[in-house]
Amino acid sequence: MSVFRTHVLLPVDVGTAQAGVFEVKRRLEKELSVRQMLDEVKVLESGTVGIVGKGVILAVYPDRMYYFNVREADVPRIVDEHLLKGRVVAGLDHAAIAVSPSVPGPKVGLTRAQRRIVLDKAWTVDPENIDEIIAAGGYRGLERILREALPPEAVIEEIKKSGLRGRGGAGFPTGMKWEFTRKAAGGEKYIVCNADEGEPGTFKDRLILEGDPHRLIEAMAVAGYAIGAGRGFVYIRGEYRLSIDRLQKAIAQARQYGLLGNNILESGFSFELEIRKGAGAYVCGEETALIESLEGKRGNPRVKPPYPVTHGLWQKPTAVNNVETLANVPGIMANGADWFRRIGTDKCPGTKVFTVLGHVEYPGLVETDMGTPLREIIFGFGGGVKGGRKFKAALLGGAAGVFVPEKLLDVKMDFESLKENKAVLGSGAVLVMDETASVVEMLFSIAKFFAHESCGQCVPCRVGTRQILDIAWRIRQGHGRAGDAETMLQLAETMFKTSLCPLGQSLVMPVRSALENFAEEFALAAGQAGKA
Amino acid sequence: MKPEKILKRYGRSGDNLLAILHDIQDASPEHYLSDADLRSAADYLRLPYSFVHGVASFYTMYSLKPRGRNLIRVCQSPPCHLLGSSTISRELIKVLGVGFGETTADRLFTLEMTSCLGVCGVAPAMMVNDRVYGNLTAERIAGIIDDLRRAQ
Numbered sequence: 001m002s003v004f005r006t007h008v009l010l011p012v013d014v015g016t017a018q019a020g021v022f023e024v025k026r027r028l029e030k031e032l033s034v035r036q037m038l039d040e041v042k043v044l045e046s047g048t049v050g051i052v053g054k055g056v057i058l059a060v061y062p063d064r065m066y067y068f069n070v071r072e073a074d075v076p077r078i079v080d081e082h083l084l085k086g087r088v089v090a091g092l093d094h095a096a097i098a099v100s101p102s103v104p105g106p107k108v109g110l111t112r113a114q115r116r117i118v119l120d121k122a123w124t125v126d127p128e129n130i131d132e133i134i135a136a137g138g139y140r141g142l143e144r145i146l147r148e149a150l151p152p153e154a155v156i157e158e159i160k161k162s163g164l165r166g167r168g169g170a171g172f173p174t175g176m177k178w179e180f181t182r183k184a185a186g187g188e189k190y191i192v193c194n195a196d197e198g199e200p201g202t203f204k205d206r207l208i209l210e211g212d213p214h215r216l217i218e219a220m221a222v223a224g225y226a227i228g229a230g231r232g233f234v235y236i237r238g239e240y241r242l243s244i245d246r247l248q249k250a251i252a253q254a255r256q257y258g259l260l261g262n263n264i265l266e267s268g269f270s271f272e273l274e275i276r277k278g279a280g281a282y283v284c285g286e287e288t289a290l291i292e293s294l295e296g297k298r299g300n301p302r303v304k305p306p307y308p309v310t311h312g313l314w315q316k317p318t319a320v321n322n323v324e325t326l327a328n329v330p331g332i333m334a335n336g337a338d339w340f341r342r343i344g345t346d347k348c349p350g351t352k353v354f355t356v357l358g359h360v361e362y363p364g365l366v367e368t369d370m371g372t373p374l375r376e377i378i379f380g381f382g383g384g385v386k387g388g389r390k391f392k393a394a395l396l397g398g399a400a401g402v403f404v405p406e407k408l409l410d411v412k413m414d415f416e417s418l419k420e421n422k423a424v425l426g427s428g429a430v431l432v433m434d435e436t437a438s439v440v441e442m443l444f445s446i447a448k449f450f451a452h453e454s455c456g457q458c459v460p461c462r463v464g465t466r467q468i469l470d471i472a473w474r475i476r477q478g479h480g481r482a483g484d485a486e487t488m489l490q491l492a493e494t495m496f497k498t499s500l501c502p503l504g505q506s507l508v509m510p511v512r513s514a515l516e517n518f519a520e521e522f523a524l525a526a527g528q529a530g531k532a
Numbered sequence: 533m534k535p536e537k538i539l540k541r542y543g544r545s546g547d548n549l550l551a552i553l554h555d556i557q558d559a560s561p562e563h564y565l566s567d568a569d570l571r572s573a574a575d576y577l578r579l580p581y582s583f584v585h586g587v588a589s590f591y592t593m594y595s596l597k598p599r600g601r602n603l604i605r606v607c608q609s610p611p612c613h614l615l616g617s618s619t620i621s622r623e624l625i626k627v628l629g630v631g632f633g634e635t636t637a638d639r640l641f642t643l644e645m646t647s648c649l650g651v652c653g654v655a656p657a658m659m660v661n662d663r664v665y666g667n668l669t670a671e672r673i674a675g676i677i678d679d680l681r682r683a684q
Contacts, residue, residue, distance in 0.1 A: 449610065
């Protein structure tokens, strides 16, 4: 086996593919071949770095130098200057990237140090090559369980001890969910991964799937082992083509290596994993709607209880976990619950993947400790408000989220602290709005989203979303009437109390937070109507 | 590929319905599910036609009427809205001469709106077939459409 002196990584995700990463790769291989450097420099496709809107990204290791906005025409210079002579190409947009908190790096922006657990391999390995994944520590958690023949109860105990909580938004303790499923009566059980990521402003699960699909496979096998399921399903949004392709390839490789299928690692444990593609319905992110869709039906949520842990897929006990939640499992099983508990806060251990976007300098993805202040996410990682304008609000958690004003910038980003401040962590989306943005306009957009995505099964949600949209529309048009704000809030509160599922129940969050924190904007909008 | 051939790749189990509808639609040059398609899926899976129709009309990725060769889906969710997706929509309507849910007379383009595509880092964004176009400005729209026209 040859040893390469330098590795060039080309992160491939939807954004870089659009910007022409494959053209850059072809050119790079051609230039290296012409200079007979192919046995010295290895070119690899990696998963995402989490930096978006910066075109093609090219990283040189071990130098840890990242080039941004690389065009095909830049390639010869990078080869001649950097790869041959070891000099950074001055004319190109570049940055040294911090790989861990212990290695100093830039102070601001997405290239500064992040603590990466679920995305630790995503940007340094080729997600389509299982050998690289295994070399980097993949499947170690599963291997430990099977080699040591840990009883399933011990696996559940370890997850409970770790304090891992659901990263899909609800924050329910994962170990407890697994325990309920394991203890539920009935022979056949299922583990389902919710990869129907549809919350506006959220793309963390996509980047985990695109960057390290094997992590999810390992986690699903561990979960299957723990709850006593021989079959697992990953329900992915139909729009996530690259995620589906990568996971499909990864499943085939894992099967070939005996890490999926019959008698895994000769332990007697067998596990099969299937991908199911969604077809465009936000409501299918709700676990019972997702199950209905898996069964081949309309994605109408079920009445709860009974919960999926006792009556899930085909009425059998089923654990439904989010991608990011599961992505934490391999690390916990490989390094132990105590290791995990040392990260994050006491009640919310571990990291959280945030997507920071909107009016920020560096939109993209950040994985950092639970409990990191909002200010640090926006101003530290996100580089602050774009163009030096003033901060107005952040919409946390997506459309089913909460508008927070400037006075809450120092809130800690974990389930408890946010709840105390009448906000939510949700999916981890942080949409930043500058002083020029209108909360009225954003609330209108949210209302439109909900009216479109309501499945129509229950009356409060079907009628309520439409009513709220009508009011939000006329306020936005400057035709607001006296009492509109109160009516809107009353409708949203009624929906909260009476809707069947979290879709109808959550519109109250953006409505209430917008009206409470930005009342003057709504008054102003109504006032304009008065003059007109 | 004929729908019959697609059907045979799947077991006669109701949970395969979504995948079957995806495959039939992907194989259709007009990117849609005809009444005959729905009936053949229903017969194959031994499901009522009304049930299959209910599923096909529930999910936004399926279309029950013929669409143009290029499917343009503009994201209108809050993050794209904040960064100006309504300007992009207006420009597309102007350049294409059709509204949302409509197809151009030359059957080259169908314009649709979509919920969050998960590419919010490059908002405002749209998808044309499988390709994502991000950081859109109204000025870029005419050029993108021209390129697509020429590519036919």
